[in-house]
Amino acid sequence: MLLLIPLLPFLGFVINASLGRRLPKAVSGWLACGAMLGAFAVSVTAVLQANAAPEHFVQQTLFRWIASDDLQVPLAFRVDPLSSLMILVITGIGSLIHIYSTAYMHEESDSEYARYFSYLNLFASFMLVLVLGSTFPVMFVGWEGVGLCSYLLIGFWFRKKSAADAGKKAFVVNRIGDFGFILGMLVLFVNFGSLDFQRVAWAVNALPPETSMGVITVATLLLFLGATGKSAQIPLYVWLPDAMEGPTPVSALIHAATMVTAGVYMIGRNAVLFEHAPITLAVVAGIGVATALMAGTIGLVQNDIKRVLAYSTVSQLGYMFLAMGVGAYAAGIFHLYTHAFFKALLFLGSGAVIHALAGEQDLRNMGGLKKALPITYWTFLIGAIAIAGVFPFAGFFSKDEILWKTFSGHHTVLWAIGMVTAFLTATYMFRLVFLAFHGERRHDAPAAHDASASSAHAPATGHRPSDAGAHGHHDHGHGHGSHLHDAPPAMAFALIVLAIGSIVAGFVGVPHALGGHNRIEAFLEPSFEAHAQAPANPDFQVSQGRTVTPPAPEPAPAAAAESHAAEGEESAELMLMAVSLGVALAGIGLAAYFWLRNRASAARVARSAAPVYALLLNKYYVDEIYDAVLVRPIQSISTLLLWKGMDAALIDGTVNGVGRLVRTSSDGLRRLQTGSVRVYAASLFLGVVLILGWYLFR
Amino acid sequence: MPTLNHFLILSGMLFAIGTAGVFLRRNLITILLSIEIMLNAVNITFVAVGRYRGTVDGQIITFFVMTVAAAEAAVGLALVIALFRHRETLSPDAFTSLKW
Amino acid sequence: MEQFAFYVLAGVTILASLGVVSSRVPMHSVMLLIVSFGALAGLYVMLDAPFTAVTQIIVYAGAIMVLFLFVVMLLNQHREDEPEVMPASLLRRNLRAGVLLSVLLAIEVAWGLSQVGLRSFGTDPGEISAVSSVAQIGLALFTTHSFAFEVTSVLILVSMVGAVVIARREH
Numbered sequence: 017m018l019l020l021i022p023l024l025p026f027l028g029f030v031i032n033a034s035l036g037r038r039l040p041k042a043v044s045g046w047l048a049c050g051a052m053l054g055a056f057a058v059s060v061t062a063v064l065q066a067n068a069a070p071e072h073f074v075q076q077t078l079f080r081w082i083a084s085d086d087l088q089v090p091l092a093f094r095v096d097p098l099s100s101l102m103i104l105v106i107t108g109i110g111s112l113i114h115i116y117s118t119a120y121m122h123e124e125s126d127s128e129y130a131r132y133f134s135y136l137n138l139f140a141s142f143m144l145v146l147v148l149g150s151t152f153p154v155m156f157v158g159w160e161g162v163g164l165c166s167y168l169l170i171g172f173w174f175r176k177k178s179a180a181d182a183g184k185k186a187f188v189v190n191r192i193g194d195f196g197f198i199l200g201m202l203v204l205f206v207n208f209g210s211l212d213f214q215r216v217a218w219a220v221n222a223l224p225p226e227t228s229m230g231v232i233t234v235a236t237l238l239l240f241l242g243a244t245g246k247s248a249q250i251p252l253y254v255w256l257p258d259a260m261e262g263p264t265p266v267s268a269l270i271h272a273a274t275m276v277t278a279g280v281y282m283i284g285r286n287a288v289l290f291e292h293a294p295i296t297l298a299v300v301a302g303i304g305v306a307t308a309l310m311a312g313t314i315g316l317v318q319n320d321i322k323r324v325l326a327y328s329t330v331s332q333l334g335y336m337f338l339a340m341g342v343g344a345y346a347a348g349i350f351h352l353y354t355h356a357f358f359k360a361l362l363f364l365g366s367g368a369v370i371h372a373l374a375g376e377q378d379l380r381n382m383g384g385l386k387k388a389l390p391i392t393y394w395t396f397l398i399g400a401i402a403i404a405g406v407f408p409f410a411g412f413f414s415k416d417e418i419l420w421k422t423f424s425g426h427h428t429v430l431w432a433i434g435m436v437t438a439f440l441t442a443t444y445m446f447r448l449v450f451l452a453f454h455g456e457r458r459h460d461a462p463a464a465h466d467a468s469a470s471s472a473h474a475p476a477t478g479h480r481p482s483d484a485g486a487h488g489h490h491d492h493g494h495g496h497g498s499h500l501h502d503a504p505p506a507m508a509f510a511l512i513v514l515a516i517g518s519i520v521a522g523f524v525g526v527p528h529a530l531g532g533h534n535r536i537e538a539f540l541e542p543s544f545e546a547h548a549q550a551p552a553n554p555d556f557q558v559s560q561g562r563t564v565t566p567p568a569p570e571p572a573p574a575a576a577a578e579s580h581a582a583e584g585e586e587s588a589e590l591m592l593m594a595v596s597l598g599v600a601l602a603g604i605g606l607a608a609y610f611w612l613r614n615r616a617s618a619a620r621v622a623r624s625a626a627p628v629y630a631l632l633l634n635k636y637y638v639d640e641i642y643d644a645v646l647v648r649p650i651q652s653i654s655t656l657l658l659w660k661g662m663d664a665a666l667i668d669g670t671v672n673g674v675g676r677l678v679r680t681s682s683d684g685l686r687r688l689q690t691g692s693v694r695v696y697a698a699s700l701f702l703g704v705v706l707i708l709g710w711y712l713f714r
Numbered sequence: 715m716p717t718l719n720h721f722l723i724l725s726g727m728l729f730a731i732g733t734a735g736v737f738l739r740r741n742l743i744t745i746l747l748s749i750e751i752m753l754n755a756v757n758i759t760f761v762a763v764g765r766y767r768g769t770v771d772g773q774i775i776t777f778f779v780m781t782v783a784a785a786e787a788a789v790g791l792a793l794v795i796a797l798f799r800h801r802e803t804l805s806p807d808a809f810t811s812l813k814w
Numbered sequence: 815m816e817q818f819a820f821y822v823l824a825g826v827t828i829l830a831s832l833g834v835v836s837s838r839v840p841m842h843s844v845m846l847l848i849v850s851f852g853a854l855a856g857l858y859v860m861l862d863a864p865f866t867a868v869t870q871i872i873v874y875a876g877a878i879m880v881l882f883l884f885v886v887m888l889l890n891q892h893r894e895d896e897p898e899v900m901p902a903s904l905l906r907r908n909l910r911a912g913v914l915l916s917v918l919l920a921i922e923v924a925w926g927l928s929q930v931g932l933r934s935f936g937t938d939p940g941e942i943s944a945v946s947s948v949a950q951i952g953l954a955l956f957t958t959h960s961f962a963f964e965v966t967s968v969l970i971l972v973s974m975v976g977a978v979v980i981a982r983r984e985h
Contacts, residue, residue: 691813693806697736698911705918712926716820716860718933724824724857726923728831730916735835737912743840743886747847750878751831754854757866765861766933768941770950773866774959777951780873781966785973787878791885792977798889799983 018062018076018093021103022144024054028137036130044126045118048133052114052140056107063100072097072542075150082153089211094150098284098543101349102147105356109273110140112510116364117265119506120371132172136269139165143274147281152201152211155282159197159246162275163190169270170262182258189255193245200238204289207231217288217545225292236289236296243279248330249307249337254639256330260322264367267322272329272359277352280336287345287544301341301422305433308334310636312440316447317622317632320377321366324448328403329359331437335418338434344421345544346537350525351414353536357521358402358411361514365396368503368511369452379448384457389502393453395515400449402518404442405600407593410522416596417525420589435599442603450611527589721762728755742794742804746787753783820860826853840886844879851875862946 028051036044066074073096082089095103114136121132139162146158164187171183205211208219226233243249248256248271259271270276283290283300290297308331315327332355339348370377372389386393402409405416415438423431503511524539526532610618622629631637688699728751735748757776764772794804801808830850837843851874858867944950955963 686814689812689814691810693809694737698915701733701737701915701919705915705922708919708922708926712922712929715816715934718935719927719930720820720824721857721861722927722930724827726927727828730920730923731828731831731835734916739835741840741891743882743889744834744837744843747834747843747882750847750874751834751850754851754874757870758854758857761858761861761863761866765863765945766935768936768938768945770945770947770954773863773945773951774954776863776866777869777955778959778962778966780869781970784873784878785969787881788977789973789980791881792981795885795888795981804889804891 017058018074018095018148019078020058021055021062021093021107021148022141024051024058025137025144026141027051029134029141032130032134032137036134037127039126039130041118041122041126041129044130044133045114048137049111049114049118051137052107052111055140055144056104056111059100059103059107062095063104066095066097066100086209087205087211089151089153091154092150093148093154094213095148096543097540098281098349099147101353101540102281103144105353106140106143106147106274109356109360109514110143110269112513113265113269113273113360113364116268116367116507116510117263119504120265120367121263132169132263135165135168135172136266139169139270139275143278146278150213152204152213155285156194156197156201159242159278160194162270162278163187163194163246166190166259166270166275169266170259172262172266176261179261182255182261186255186259189252190245193242193252196238196241196245198242200235200242203231203235203238207235213285217286220289220292223292225294227294229295230293232289233293233295236286236293237299239282239286239289240279240296240300243282243337244303245279246282247276247279247333247337249279249333250303250310253307253311253330254642257323257326257635260320260326264322264363264370267326268360268363268367271326272363273356276329276333277336277356280333280340280348280352283337283340284345284349284544290340291343297341297343299341301338301427301430304334304337304339304341305430305437306334307331308338308437309433309440312437312444313632314635316440316444317629319379321369321379321382321448321452322363322377324379324444325359325362325366328362328441328445331441332359332403335415335434335437338422338430339418342422342425342427342430344418344425346540347414347417347421349540350536351418354402354410354414354518354521357514357517358399358409361395361399361511361518362403364507364511364514365392365399366452368392368507369396371503371507372501379451381459382452382457383455384453386453389453391502391508391511395511396453397449398515398518400445403445404604405438405596406604407597408519408522410518410520412597412600413522413525413527416593417527419596420527420592423592424585424588435596438596439599439603442600443607446604446607447611450607454612455615528586530590530593718762718766721758725755725759725762728752728758740805740807742797742806743791745806746790746794749790750783750787753779816860820857823853823856823860826850827857840891841883844882844886847882848875848879851879862942864946865948865951 025048028048031047032039032044039047062074066072073094075092075094077090077092079091080088081091114133117132117136121129124132142158142161142165144158146155146162149155149158167183167187170186171180174180174183201211204216208216210216210219220232223232241252245252256271256276260267262270290300311327311331311334315324315331318324318327332351336348336351336355339345339351368389369382369385369392372385372392373382376382398409402411405411419431419434419438422434502508523532525534525536527534610621634640690696732748732750732752732755735751736745739745739748757779760772760775760779762772764770764775797809798804827850830846830853833846834843834850837846851870855867855870855875858864858870
C-alpha cells in the first residue's frame with residue numbers, strides 16, 4: 017500500500033509522457049492533479065495507520081533489491097513521524113501547485129502542457145521515494161531523480177538559452193554534492209556494514225560522540241556536502257537563483273517547498289549520526305547561518321521578483337540548517353513545514369502577478385496592483401507576514417523555536433546573526449510587497465538592451481530580468497493598468513488554501529511557554545532517536561508487501577529531548593519572543609519608510625553606498641569567482657590537454673596512423689606487381705632457393 | 715647398375731634445364747615446353763624413388779602428374795591462342811597490363 | 815650393359831632438352847621434346863615401370879605434344895621474334911642476379927644430393943614384380959587413391975571446358 021504513494025504520480029508521468037501530446041489539456045492536467053490527490057489520500061491513510069501502531073511506524077519491504085554478500089539493500093518504504101510529515105507536505109502542497117499549474121501553464125500547446133505535467137508528476141514520485149526510503153540507496157534514487165526532474169523543469173523552455181544553461185548549472189552543481197553523498201554512504205557502509213537507516217543509527221548509538229575527525233564525522237560531513245548541493249547552501253547554492261528560469265509553479269514546488277528541503281530531511285533522518293559528530297554539527301550551523309545572512313543581504317537589493325524569493329529561500333534554508341546544527345532537529349523540520357506553506361504561497365502569488373502583467377518580472381516596472389489584484393494581494397500579504405515572523409502567523413512559531421533553541425544552547429553569536437537575518441527577512445520581504453503592489457505603476461527599469469549597466473549578470477548564464485515576455489508567456493493582449501485580471505479560479509484556490517495554511521500551520525508547534533504543548537516536537541521525537549535494541553531485521557523479509565510493525569521495545573532514552581522549561585527558562589523564552597517580534601516589526605517599518613513613504617531616499621542611500629550596493633546586486637560576485645577559479649581552468653585543461661592532446665593527437669593519431677601505415681605500406685608493396693611474368697618467375701625462383709636452403713641447412 | 719643417385723642427378727639437371735628455359739626464353743610456347751620438361755624431371759624422381767622403396771606409389775603420383783600436366787597444357791595453350799589473337803606476338807613482355 | 819643403356823638414354827634426354835630450350839624455331843623445340851620424352855620412356859622401362867613408360871608415350875608424346883604441334887602450326891610463327899634490347903645496365907643486373915641464384919640453387923642441390931648416401935635398387939624379383947605389375951597399379955589407383963582419381967576426372971572436364979571457352983573466337 018505504501019507503494020501507491022510514489023506509484024500514483026509515477027503512473028501519471030507515464031501516461032502523460034506517452035500519450036500526453038494527443039490528450040486535450042484538461043485531461044492531462046486533471047490526470048496529473050488526480051494522481052497527486054490520490055497520493056495525498058493514501059498518504060493520509062498511511063499516516064493514520066502509522067500513528068496507530070505501537071512504535072509509530074509502518075514499514076513495507078517490496079523486494080530484495082541489492083543482494084551482494086555483505087551489501088543487502090531491500091527496496092523498503094517506511095512511514096514514521098518524520099516521513100509522515102514530509103509525505104503530507106509533498107502530496108498536499110504538491111496537489112495545490114498542480115491545480116495552480118493547470119491555469120498558469122494554459123497558454124502552452126497540448127504537448128508542452130502534457131510534458132510539463134509529466135515532469136511534475138515524475139518529480140513528485142521521486143521526492144516521495146526520497147522521503148519514504150528506509151535505506152540510503154533508496155533515498156539516493158529519489159535524490160538523483162529529483163535532481164533530474166529539477167533539470168528538466170528548470171530548462172522546460174529549453175529553446176531559451178538562459179533556461180537551458182540554468183538547468184545545466186543546477187544539475188552539475190547538484191552532482192558535485194551528490195559525489196559527497198555517495199562517498200558518505202560508502203564510508204558508513206564500510207564502517208557499519210549496513211545502509212539501513214535504523215541499523216546504522218543503532219550501531220552508531222553504541223559509540224560515544226566523536227571529538228575529532230573520526231569516521232562518523234567524515235561520513236556526516238560528506239553527507240552534508242550533498243545537502244549543501246541539494247539544499248542550496250554555501251558553497252553550492254549558486255544554482256538556485258538561476259533556477260528561476262523555470263516556470264513559477266516549478267519554483268514554488270521544487271525550489272521552495274520540497275526538493276531543496278531534501279538536505280534538511282536527510283540530516284533529520286540521520287539525527288543520531290549527526291548527534292555523534294559535534295564537529296559536523298558546528299559546521300552545519302555555521303554554514304547555515306552564514307548562508308542565511310548572505311542570502312538575506314543579496315535579496316535586499318534584487319530587482320527581479322522571483323530572484324528576491326529565491327534568495328529568501330536560500331536564507332530560510334539556512335535557518336533550517338542552523339536548527340539542525342544546534343541539535344534542534346524538530347525545530348528545523350517544523351520550519352521546513354511552515355516554510356513550505358508560505359514560500360509556496362509567495363511564489364504562486366508572484367506567479368499570479370507575472371501572469372497578470374503578461375510576463376513582467378522586474379519590480380521597477382510594477383506597482384499599484386493592490387486594487388487590481390485583490391486576491392493575489394491579500395494572500396501575498398499573508399505570506400509576507402508569515403515569513404517575517406509576526407505572531408500568530410506560522411513563521412513566527414517555527415523561526416522563534418529555532419532562535420530560542422540556538423540561544424538556549426549557548427550559541428549566542430549564531431543567535432545574533434540569526435536575529436539580524438530575521439530583520440533583513442522582514443525588510444526585503446516588505447520591500448517586495450510595497451514595490452510590487454503599492455503606489456503607482458512605474459516603468460523604471462532600463463530597457464532590455466541597456467540592462468547590463470544595472471542588473472545582475474552571471475557571465476555563464478545571462479538572465480535578463482527585464483526581458484519581459486521572453487519566458488513563454490505570450491502576450492494575450494494585456495497591457496498596463498486597466499486590463500489586468502486577478503488570478504483565475506484554479507490559481508486563486510491554491511493561493512487561498514496556502515494562505516489559510518500560512519496562518520494556522522504554526523499552531524501545531526505552540527511552545528509550552530505560551531501555554532501550548534508543542535505537539536509537533538513530541539510527534540517528531542521518535543524519528544530522531546535510535547532503538548535501544550537492534551532493530552528487527554527488515555532486510556530479509558522479502559514477502560511482498562508485508563507490513564512490518566515490530567514489537568514494542570523498551571523505551572529508549574530520548575536523544576535530542578526537549579528540555580522541560582523551568583520557570584526561569586520560560587521567562588527567558590518569552591523575552592526572546594518579544595525581541596524577535598520587535599525585530600520583525602522593525603524590519604517591516606524600515607521597509608515601509610523606504611519603499612512606501614519615501615522612495616527617493618532609497619535611491620539616495622543606494623547611491624551613497626554605491627560600492628556596497630554593487631557588491632550586493634552582483635551577489636558578491638560569487639558566480640564570477642567560481643567561473644574564474646573553477647570553470648575556466650577545467651575548461652582549458654579539457655580543451656588543451658584532454659581534447660587536443662589526448663583525444664585528437666594520441667587516440668585519433670593512433671587510429672588514423674594505423675590507417676596511414678596500411679596505406680603507405682601497401683603503396684610500397686604494390687610495386688611488386690610489375691605485370692611481367694618473368695619477374696614473377698624470378699621471384700618464385702628466389703623463393704625456392706631460400707626455402708630449399710632453409711630446409712637443407714637446418 | 716645405375717643407382718638411385720644417378721637418376722636423382724639426371725632429374726636435377728633436367729629440372730635446371732627446364733627452369734633456365736622458363737626464364738630465358740621469350741616465346742610463350744617455348745616457356746610452356748620448358749615447364750613440361752620440369753614436370754618430367756619430377757616424374758623421373760618419383761618413379762626412381764618408388765622403385766627404390768619397392769612401392770607402386772611413385773608411379774601413381776606420376777600418373778596424376780601427367781594428367782594435371784595435360785590439363786595445364788590445354789588451358790595454357792588456349793590462353794596463348796587468345797593472347798596471340800590480341801597482340802599478334804608471343805613474347806611474354808608484351809603482356810604487362812596486370813600491374814599496379 | 816644397363817649402365818651403358820642408362821647413359822645413352824640419359825644423354826639423349828639431356829641433349830634433347832637443351833635443344834628444346836635453345837632452339838629459335840618453335841617447331842624444332844616441339845620435335846626435340848618428343849625425342850626427349852621417348853628417351854624418358856626408355857628410362858622408365860629401365861626402372862621396371864612399363865605402365866608408366868607406355869602412359870608417357872601415349873599421353874605426353876602422343877597427346878600433349880600433338881596439341882603443342884597444332885598450336886604451333888596454327889599460330890604459324892616461323893621464327894621467334896628478335897628480342898628487344900634492354901639497356902646494358904639492366905641486362906647486366908639481371909644477368910648477375912640470375913647467375914647468382916642459379917649458382918646458389920646448384921650448390922644447394924649438390925649439397926642435398928651429397929647428403930644422400932649411395933643407394934642401390936633392390937633386385938628381389940618379388941619386389942620388381944610388385945612395382946611393375948599393372949594389376950598392382952590399378953588396384954592402388956582404384957582403392958587407396960580413388961578419390962584423387964575421381965577428382966582428376968573432374969579436373970580434366972574443367973580444363974576442357976576452359977580451353978574451349980578461352981580460345982573461342984569472339985563474334
